Amino acid sequence: EVQLLESGGGLVQPGGSLRLSCAASGFTFSSYGMSWVRQAPGKGLEWVATLPGSGGDTYHADSVKGRFTISRDISKNTLYLQMNSLRAEDTALYYCARQYSRAFDPWGQGTLVSVSS
Amino acid sequence: QSALTQPPSASGSPGQSVTISCTGTSSDVGGYNYVSWYQQHPGKAPKLMIFEVSKRPSGVPDRFSGSKSGNTASLTVSGLQPEDEADYYCSSYAGRDKYVVFGGGTKLTVL
Numbered sequence: 001e002v003q004l005l006e007s008g009g010g011l012v013q014p015g016g017s018l019r020l021s022c023a024a025s026g027f028t029f030s031s032y033g034m035s036w037v038r039q040a041p042g043k044g045l046e047w048v049a050t051l052p053g054s055g056g057d058t059y060h061a062d063s064v065k066g067r068f069t070i071s072r073d074i075s076k077n078t079l080y081l082q083m084n085s086l087r088a089e090d091t092a093l094y095y096c097a098r099q100y101s102r103a104f105d106p107w108g109q110g111t112l113v114s115v116s117s
Numbered sequence: 118q119s120a121l122t123q124p125p126s127a128s129g130s131p132g133q134s135v136t137i138s139c140t141g142t143s144s145d146v147g148g149y150n151y152v153s154w155y156q157q158h159p160g161k162a163p164k165l166m167i168f169e170v171s172k173r174p175s176g177v178p179d180r181f182s183g184s185k186s187g188n189t190a191s192l193t194v195s196g197l198q199p200e201d202e203a204d205y206y207c208s209s210y211a212g213r214d215k216y217v218v219f220g221g222g223t224k225l226t227v228l
Contacts, residue, residue, distance in 0.1 A: 035217075037163075044119060045155070045163065045206050047217040059216040095162060102151035102210040102217070105165035105174060 002026040009111030022079040022096030029077040033099030038092035120218035128226040139190040139207030147188035151210035202227040
């Protein structure tokens with residue numbers, strides 16, 4: 001069974017940093033692209049970043065470009081999202097998801113990031 | 118403001134059919150056959166229901182179907198059941214720059 005388990009969320013002050021992790025199991029992690037998608041409280045889904053299965057170029061949304069970085073450690077079957085210069089508008093539930101033909105399937109349960117002073 | 122436009126709400130009675138639209142541009146929905154639909158129940162993670170415009174992942178009932186015409190994609194739920202009540206989001210590949218864009222979501226109510 002494919003499982004994705006996010007961790008690393010929490011409360012951080014504006015301007016601070018966090019690193020989210022997503023532990024993957026049940027599939028060959030190195031063969032799939034992986035993504036982060038976030039959902040602000042009571043709001044819709046917003047794509048954040050994607051790392052293709054080939055491990056080549058990464059893709060980041062304009063809203064996080066230059067502040068967030070997606071990466072992976074194949075030896076640990078873990079996806080990461082390094083988040084720097086956090087802003088109040090980054091407050092959201094962050095999901096990791098496996099890429100499936102430009103779609104996301106499955107999704108983890110999410111980790112909550114709150115940016116507030 | 119979301120890149121793709123969905124109606125905020127839709128409704129139908131059990132057994133009826135309902136269609137949710139998702140309007141984009143030639144740079145996303147109209148330009149690629151990579152439209153996906155997700156179902157999200159309250160407090161739960163989204164679930165993929167349709168990918169590549171009209172394909173269903175294993176385990177998704179055939180009551181769910183997808184289509185596309187020009188810059189507008191649609192999700193049709195036939196034979197509505199109470200458990201279909203949820204939020205539905207569309208998404209589309211949008212090229213290497215924007216990669217993926219989402220709609221704002223549609224709350225489906227089963228009356």
